[in-house]
Amino acid sequence: MPVERKSSFVLLADRRLHYCSAGDGPVSVFFEAGMGKSRSTWSLVQPLVAEFAHTIVYDRAGHGLSDPDESGRDFDRILDDHLAVLDATVDRPCVVVGHSYGGPVVRVAANRRPDTIMAVALVDEVSEICKPERMMAAMRGASVLYGAQVVLARLKLLRPLLGKSYYRYLQGEALREAVEEGSTMNSVRAAWSEWRAFGESFTALHDSGPHIPEVSLTTISSNRIRSEKDRGRDFLGAAHRRTAELAPSGRHVYAEHRNHYIPLVEPHLVAREIRDLVGQVGAASGSGPR
Known part of the structure; x- marks a missing residue:
């Protein structure tokens, strides 16, 4: 039987951020999507994780059902919204999960909320360990x-294209x-705004990083190159791999496929790694996945 999903909003001073919660348990799992994406990134993962944990997915400003943000979409602004929703919706030990550009968001958040965030899962994240010029070269098609x-x-041509590509x-x-x-x-203006701010934000992350939280951490990589x-x-x-090595308890695994959108292509892999982290957090707090 599917776990019931509840929709609500966190009210900020001048706008609303939409979120959906599902499931229950002694541990929360809080999800952050990648650049230009909504809660729908986690449409296949959240129901799996909601079978054993309390879960929250949310829409960043301008995406999904959240109001736009006219103040820009640099990293610090995205992080502030992430923390606002986390603080409003999580009242128990938490595992945070980030895909792509959501990876550094959840890692920095873990350093900002050490009393709440007890573990981190990263899904083919954008890492500030990489040199900015290398990262920007790899993402040179993003502007187009x-x-x-x-x-x-x-x-009015984007809707069918999304259905045949990303979703x-x-x-x-x-x-x-x-x-x-x-x-x-x-949505598309918010995505464009995030991308326009990315270069400067990523360089600042690189210069101040790496940002490695002092918690258990699992990072999943796309299997771009199969040969060891x-x-x-x-x-x-x-x-x-370096991020996992720097973490106090780190694990690095490869997905089966080379697709960057692992939450949609291999949701069971992501859910399995999250379940392991939930188990660790639950054991440390005297409980675990149901």
Whole structure:
């Protein structure tokens, strides 16, 4: 039987941030999506995790059902919103999970909330261990992508494209929500704003990092290069491995596929790694997954 999902809002001074909660248990799992994406990133993972934990997914400003933010979308602004929703919705030990650009968000958040966040899961994250020029070169197509989304949304052409690309792994109501909400002008403008602020924000993260929380940490890499002897060419996977080495209790695993969108392609892998962390947090607090 599916776990019931509840929708609500966190009220800030001038806008609302939308979130959905599901499941129950002594440990919370709080999710952060990647750049330009909504809670729909976790549409396949949240129901699996809600079977053994209290879960929260939310929409960053301008995405999903959250109000836009006219003050910009740099890293610090995204982090402040993340912490606002976390503080309003989590009242027990917590595991935070971040995909892509959400990775550094949850790691920094863990350093800001050491009494609440007890473990971190990273899913093919963007890592400030990488040199900014290398990261920006790897993402050189992003300007075209996010700019094109604005044009396609105006022409009412983005919705079907999202259904055939990023969200093709979803079905039914989850698919409808994802493509309708992801093709609004608010959503594509928010994504464009996040990208425009990324270069400066990432450089600042690199210069002040690496930001490694003092908690159990698991990082999952896309399997871009299957050959063990050639994996040194995967600079992002190497950064993930280094993050695990720097953590007090770190684990680095590879996904089966090379797709960056692991939460949608391999949700059971992500849920399994989260369950292990929930078990560790539960054992430390005297309880565990149901």
